[in-house]
Amino acid sequence: MWLVELSFTDAPERLAARPAHREKLAALHEKGRVRMAGPLADDSGAVLVFDVPDRAALDQLLGEDPYYSTEGVRVEQLREWRPILG
Template sequence: MWMIELGFTPAPERLAARPAHREVLSGLHSRGVVRMAGPFADDSGAVIIVDAQDRGAVDAILTADPYFSTTGVTVVHIREWHPFLR
């Protein structure tokens, strides 16, 4: 699994792009690719947990969703994660 941490600014572009981004994540969730996703309580960023085979697969997800290159969205960290509880 992989953990993607995002950082946000209040840019209007980000807020305008968010509904389409959430649709993409919902589709990936229904296929079991995105396990969890959501913003921090203060809306300063978000975490997305992805079940992907390798970093290349994670990068493909990021490339396919224009939200990740939208003004006001920064990919802060991408880390491989080995949960022991699921």
């Protein structure tokens, strides 16, 4: 699995792009590729958990969603995660 940490600014482009991004996340969740996703409580960013086999697969999914390169959205970290519970 992969953890993706985002940071946000108040750029209006981010809010405009969010509905389409959330639709993409919902579709990926139905396919089992996104386990969890959501904003931080203070809306300064978000954390997403992707269930994909490798970094190439993660990069492909991120590249297919323009939200990750939208003004006001920054990908802060991509980290491989190996949960032992859940």
